[in-house]
Amino acid sequence: MRNLIADIRDAIPFDTPIEKLCNGPCTGCSKKLLDYLDMQLEEKEAEIGAGHIPSFGELNRLKKSALKIHATLVKKGLIEPE
Template sequence: MRKKPNTRTAMYQLLEVIQEHIPFGLKEADMCQGICRGCSKKMMEMLDAEVSQWRADLDNQLAEPTLADLVFMEKLARRTEKVLRRNHLVD
């Protein structure tokens, strides 16, 4: 039976999955065209800020994530992906 990862390892893994699935390199002009169903730009900025902050904190050992932090990051990433999907920015 495999041992569950600690919260630090789980956060690193979650950040990797988020960076694989969310296209952080989108230009503002691509995000803000046509009919908008939720603000892709604001969601991407918020998610990018959270990911960057957690990456820095984990790398510098400034914070130890809790299960609530992991749940928050997952929900934020899912909401962001949902908005991007509604706006036809991801498949």
């Protein structure tokens, strides 16, 4: 889980300025998506810190959310396609 969280934090530009996030059509609000994902990551980090061992399902759900948000950010031009 820690590796997954680190990979997500490396791949997603959480520090993108608001001016860049909120330009053009507002479909799939990038700011809200980044806030949501950051909140999820912080919750998972706190759970791990408290000794919780995540299940495969939890890992899969977090990965799936991150991939969907990544795809939206690529579509909006905030991340370069891989």
